[in-house]
Amino acid sequence: MENVCPSRRRNLRATGVAALLFLSGSLFAQKPAVVPKAFGDDYAGSDMCQMCHEDNFNNVTHNNAHRVLETDPRYGFQGHVCESCHGPGAKHASTGDISFIRFPSKLSAAETDKMCLNCHLNQPTHAGRIQSTHAKNAVSCPSCHKMHVNGGTLLVARKNADVNTLCEGCHANVKAQFEMPFRHKIPENAMKCVDCHNPHGTVRPTMTQTFAASEPGCLSCHGDKRGPFTFEHAPVKFDGCTACHEQHGSANPRMLVRSTVRQVCLECHANMPNAVPGESLAMGVVPPALHNLNSPVYQNCTVCHQKLHGSYADRFLMK
Ligand code: HEC
Ligand code: HEC
Ligand code: HEC
Ligand code: HEC
Ligand code: HEC
Ligand code: HEC
Ligand code: HEC
Ligand code: HEC
Ligand code: HEC
Numbered sequence: 001m002e003n004v005c006p007s008r009r010r011n012l013r014a015t016g017v018a019a020l021l022f023l024s025g026s027l028f029a030q031k032p033a034v035v036p037k038a039f040g041d042d043y044a045g046s047d048m049c050q051m052c053h054e055d056n057f058n059n060v061t062h063n064n065a066h067r068v069l070e071t072d073p074r075y076g077f078q079g080h081v082c083e084s085c086h087g088p089g090a091k092h093a094s095t096g097d098i099s100f101i102r103f104p105s106k107l108s109a110a111e112t113d114k115m116c117l118n119c120h121l122n123q124p125t126h127a128g129r130i131q132s133t134h135a136k137n138a139v140s141c142p143s144c145h146k147m148h149v150n151g152g153t154l155l156v157a158r159k160n161a162d163v164n165t166l167c168e169g170c171h172a173n174v175k176a177q178f179e180m181p182f183r184h185k186i187p188e189n190a191m192k193c194v195d196c197h198n199p200h201g202t203v204r205p206t207m208t209q210t211f212a213a214s215e216p217g218c219l220s221c222h223g224d225k226r227g228p229f230t231f232e233h234a235p236v237k238f239d240g241c242t243a244c245h246e247q248h249g250s251a252n253p254r255m256l257v258r259s260t261v262r263q264v265c266l267e268c269h270a271n272m273p274n275a276v277p278g279e280s281l282a283m284g285v286v287p288p289a290l291h292n293l294n295s296p297v298y299q300n301c302t303v304c305h306q307k308l309h310g311s312y313a314d315r316f317l318m319k
């Protein structure tokens, strides 16, 4: 496959030079930023790639977000969309020899990520990427984003069902948690994993979305628990929702971490035997003597302490 159509290549190179004249380094904050490229002899141009890779060409240049790289001079790869990821391809194009082309599937995950982050690093959603658990575990960008697709859903899953299927494909144990009796409605696709996680990484552990300090995005939907309350319940404010609730699903009503409400409360509000004499292990205050915990009346704490997430009216969280 020596020298496929050299005259065409010259034309393409001319197009590349023309593209340079239009280059502008200024890109919007939300858009991927690109260092403008000068197309030397080592570049072939997309038309060249099309000759042998018709399907890939059609998929990338039709209903695919990266088609703008082919047409919009601002990104620096006009007429060279393929080479924005695969690198200069003239040698490969003239020989068909795969040792001359960059193939992401044969790179390390970190190298592949770097290739994508050349353009995507400055996006706000990717701020935590390098430190993300996915990056550290060699889950590279193309594990979740398929580049050669005609149509949006594989390039970037947005619909609840598509996102959940993608995530559950690798997180079978989490999928099982959503099959517990009390759970968020992931199986019904009424919500999606990325409502609570950013798969690109966040500043928080377990890549949870941030809404407020010590709060993994729960308040964006459960606004009534947000406060500020006149009388805060300390753990809601300082430990976060997961002090008392499972985030995914639970065998216990209200997705509690213990099987009854009382057990949840008494974990903090009880005097426990302590190795250090004279010191209480209780984290909260101990319920006053009127609480006869052997009496059924006092066993359901939230019958009286109804506003346990915080109250505007009562120090004891009763109204
Ligand atoms: C003359 C035909 C020809 C042209 C032009 C051509 N390729 Fe290829 N390409 C091939 C052949 C043949 C293979 C090997 C296919 C296989 O093994 O199934 C290949 C494989 C590839 C691979 C996979 C590499 C691997 O390691 O398996 C990539 C990526 C690729 N080409 C990108 C490009 C790009 C980008 C261009 C344009 C710059 C281009 N090709 C132009 C013939 C060509
Ligand atoms: C945004 C980055 C990107 C662009 C642009 C891109 N590719 Fe790819 N390409 C990849 C990645 C990543 C893979 C590995 C497989 C995958 O994830 O889809 C790949 C795989 C390939 C393969 C081998 C596997 C296959 O699907 O046959 C060929 C051939 C290929 N690309 C050709 C092209 C051609 C031709 C163009 C231009 C029309 C192009 N690529 C544009 C990222 C890109
Ligand atoms: C040369 C720069 C460049 C490279 C390299 C690049 N991208 Fe892009 N990418 C863009 C541009 C520009 C857009 C379109 C952005 C827009 O429309 O706002 C885009 C769009 C996307 C989108 C769709 C975003 C949306 O909102 O629909 C995804 C997903 C994406 N890129 C992932 C990748 C991955 C994964 C890689 C590496 C395999 C990669 N990109 C490599 C420039 C690049
Ligand atoms: C574990 C799966 C996963 C990995 C790994 C991943 N993404 Fe994403 N990405 C997604 C999902 C899901 C969305 C859609 C998020 C949404 O709709 O809120 C998305 C959205 C995007 C978007 C659209 C704009 C945005 O931020 O919402 C771009 C661009 C993007 N990803 C690029 C990348 C790049 C570049 C990498 C590698 C550095 C990468 N992604 C790694 C799953 C992933
Ligand atoms: C309602 C919010 C929410 C939803 C929806 C959600 N998560 Fe989580 N997830 C969390 C929180 C909060 C944590 C961290 C809990 C902690 O660290 O105490 C977590 C932890 C995790 C962990 C690490 C710990 C573990 O349990 O293995 C994984 C993996 C995970 N989630 C994956 C997923 C996947 C996959 C989906 C979708 C199928 C999903 N999550 C949906 C809130 C959510
Ligand atoms: C290609 C496989 C793969 C896909 C797809 C995938 N993950 Fe992961 N994810 C992993 C691996 C590997 C780890 C690290 C080991 C572990 O914790 O299980 C991980 C870890 C996590 C963690 C734990 C973070 C921590 O710091 O403990 C969360 C949360 C998570 N993924 C969420 C998601 C979400 C949300 C999606 C869908 C957008 C998703 N993952 C898709 C492979 C994947
Ligand atoms: C995307 C919106 C959303 C986010 C984010 C969210 N939730 Fe929910 N949550 C819901 C919806 C909707 C329901 C009601 C589900 C139903 O009808 O079964 C619910 C139900 C609950 C319930 C059970 C209520 C009951 O009556 O049994 C608890 C507890 C809960 N969520 C806690 C949390 C915690 C903790 C977080 C953060 C880790 C969180 N939620 C994040 C939407 C959300
Ligand atoms: C100190 C423990 C504790 C903390 C922290 C906590 N909850 Fe609860 N939550 C409970 C208990 C106990 C119930 C069940 C009350 C009942 O059944 O009477 C409950 C019930 C709920 C319910 C269902 C009933 C209702 O009031 O709407 C939702 C939703 C909920 N919590 C969300 C949250 C969110 C969001 C956070 C974090 C901002 C949070 N919880 C923090 C203990 C807690
Ligand atoms: C994670 C530990 C923790 C859990 C679980 C917990 N609390 Fe608390 N609670 C505290 C702390 C800490 C305070 C603040 C004590 C102080 O101000 O000295 C507090 C304060 C209170 C107060 C107000 C006391 C006052 O004098 O201001 C009441 C009432 C209360 N909790 C009831 C409950 C009930 C009912 C439950 C179960 C639904 C519960 N708590 C679960 C830690 C907890």
Ligand code: HEC
Binding pocket: 262, 265, 266, 269, 284, 285, 286, 287, 288, 291, 293, 297, 298, 299, 300, 301, 302, 303, 304, 305, 316
């Ligand atoms: C029948 C109603 C009722 C029930 C049920 C109840 N409490 Fe109370 N609780 C009260 C009243 C009334 C006070 C305020 C006492 C006072 O004025 O000093 C109170 C006060 C408290 C305080 C604050 C003590 C202090 O000194 O600040 C805590 C903690 C507490 N209760 C925990 C619990 C726990 C845990 C349960 C469940 C095991 C529970 N309560 C069940 C009525 C109830």
